[in-house]
Ligand code: NA
């Protein structure tokens with residue numbers, strides 16, 4: 001048992017959730033598009049199905065990106081890694097993980113500023129008061145067809161930021177030998 | 188500063204999408220406009236909120252199901268039964284298959300991701316070097332957004348206010364030119380590198396191949412029929428194609444079972460995310476650059492350097508080739524067209540359709556320029572080949588594509604013949 | 607000190623709006639001895655209208671020329687400007703946009719959207735363009751018609767049994783070509799520019815609603831400007847809003863003439879509200895509950 005064993009464990013838990021979510025979202029995208037094709041044959045059409053399909057695709061993009069960063073399969077320029085000795089390459093991998101962790105942290109902070117939960121609490125959860133105080137209208141933004149509050153789908157961004165941070169920390173712990181590589185999700 | 192961050196992070200091997208995000212963040216801070224930070228996350232999200240992108244997951248899904256159902260293999264073998272005995276036969280088939288798919292798909296990145304899964308294993312089985320197979324598929328994927336229909340050309344038409352139909356027609360000859368040049372390259376490489384040739388089949392075996400493949404032809408027929416018959420968009424056609432492919436896999440070839448579906452959905456999701464995350468990052472990056480008026484500044488500089496229309500086009504070509512390495516076609520067009528088009532038509536008298544072909548093809552080729560072209564890295568990761576080898580193997584194709592581009596820039600007729 | 611305001615809009619550089627924005631920059635520079643100017647970001651370079659609105663709210667973007675349709679999501683009163691058959695010609699549309707009730711609607715903008723609305727203009731009247739011939743409203747039933755996403759426009763199309771399909775501009779031409787939509791709700795300017803009649807040659811000259819624009823400034827940015835600069839900007843913008851309106855009123859008839867000359871096009875002229883039965887009464891009944899401006903604007907037009 002190595003010092004930071006809990007990071008891969010936590011990451012593995014997230015991976016399980018994200019895999020199921022990704023499969024469900026892709027199935028939903030295909031299903032929604034098919035429903036509209038089928039209905040077209042009968043002369044009917046669902047305006048909301050296109051919108052729902054696009055929302056599912058967008059969510060799938062970020063959920064899948066998080067998985068991809070854990071699996072280290074996101075396209076990268078691996079030129080240098082192939083040219084240097086293995087010891088240096090291991091150092092490079094750790095450095096890359098640090099850069100990813102840092103981005104996760106920055107994105108989480110940006111999401112915090114964007115959704116501004118403290119100001120929402122300060123406004124007593126009164127959206128009108130919140131908007132007057134911050135000029136931030138994120139909580140009343142709706143999708144054009146379904147009029148769904150967009151903030152619910154926007155929540156994928158903070159999820160992505162936090163999940164990405166955990167995954168990259170797990171990768172870093174493995175790179176530094178502080179945790180055993182998780183064969184199941186590591187690749 | 189931003190350029191330095193970009194180059195250093197890319198060289199370190201940071202995922203390209205994250206490099207673009209970091210470069211955008213650094214640019215925001217360096218340009219002293221921190222207010223943009225509050226639009227960073229919504230802008231990233233919004234970059235994917237686009238109807239055209241729906242084609243990506245569905246076409247990747249069709250590809251996965253066609254593979255799982257053994258359809259692609261039979262189609263490729265059908266072609267191989269007839270031209271497989273040529274030296275490099277499968278390589279020609281690869282290009283022809285890409286050309287056919289090109290009439291369906293509009294995104295180079297999506298096409299590369301899908302076709303790599305189909306063609307690379309088959310070519311490797313036939314004795315081709317995997318890196319060559321992956322590289323050829325990547326260049327075949329270039330044909331997707333050039334031969335109509337093409338999402339990239341449609342976006343250009345809208346930005347430039349030219350008729351979409353005219354723009355799509357303008358892509359036909361350039362697409363054929365590139366296909367022809369790539370085939371010539373395969374022929375030359377075939378002699379030089381000794382590409383494998385398949386066994387020459389007798390008529391009996393050919394008939395068997397035809398019989399095995401006939402039901403499979405249903406898929407392309409359904410997809411193309413849905414689009415041309417006016418029954419649905421390419422995205423919807425792909426959805427119908429996916430149902431047919433699954434049906435064939437479950438009931439005809441019986442190589443698919445329900446328990447395979449989760450894995451297929453997961454792979455589709457991961458390959459979709461690979462493309463979409465790049466689109467999102469490129470979207471934020473180009474938005475930040477536009478805000479900083481970088482493209483506008485570049486336009487002023489170009490005007491001060493180029494004195495003739497040809498000089499202007501060649502300069503645009505070089506600049507966009509560099510831009511295109513990290514920015515996908517559509518965000519790239521949105522960035523440069525509104526700025527460069529008025530100069531091209533107003534100052535240099537270039538036809539907007541001709542300009543559109545040159546700009547679009549350059550941005551698309553940028554996807555494959557070494558060492559950072561996103562398309563090559565997509566091909567490399569999907570087919571698990573080192574990017575370095577991929578670059579080396581595909582250099583002849585890159586050189587040929589550059590020649591084609593220069594020809595397209597110098598000969599407006601190629602873009603305007605069908606007007 | 608010198609300041610170049612960033613102004614975003616979705617129309618391409620050749621559009622009248624963009625030409626007037628360029629002229630507005632010159633007017634501002636002249637009035638401020640070169641101190642103030644405008645840098646335009648055309649063609650939705652900064653994102654769609656919803657994205658630009660978000661950037662106006664943070665103050666990253668200074669100004670924008672946005673369609674009235676976009677504001678109907680947050681300002682129900684603005685929906686009254688999209689009331690079907692409110693006016694029957696573009697000259698009257700111009701009078702509505704210059705009226706006091708219309709200007710009052712702008713007062714809701716800062717609280718509801720974080721922007722300050724300076725003035726209105728438009729991009730013409732909306733017509734219907736379809737793939738197949740339309741002889742009666744019944745022929746439109748079940749048809750999938752592309753609309754600009756906006757609640758009052760959806761209501762109108764739903765009420766005569768069509769399926770409104772909100773869709774971004776770049777997707778329309780192909781959607782028409784491959785039968786994904788059967789028709790669209792569009793103004794002459796864009797029909798001509800994008801040649802939608804290639805695939806949808808049946809034009810109903812309905813003038814069924816006006817398609818307006820609001821010139822806005824970020825409320826955050828506005829709060830930081832001096833009284834003098836605000837007056838200067840408001841006056842210059844008003845001048846170019848007016849010029850835009852005048853140009854559309856002058857050129858509308860000529861655009862119809864140009865379309866009439868297009869090969870293969872079939873134009874049904876003078877289609878009025880009666881074509882759609884009691885649609886005006888039904889639409890007003892639904893929207894009058896959400897905004898008093900439907901009644902006020904109808905009363906205003908009755909005086910014309
Ligand atoms: Na294509």
Ligand code: NA
Nearest residue numbers: 511514550554
């Ligand atoms: Na590119």
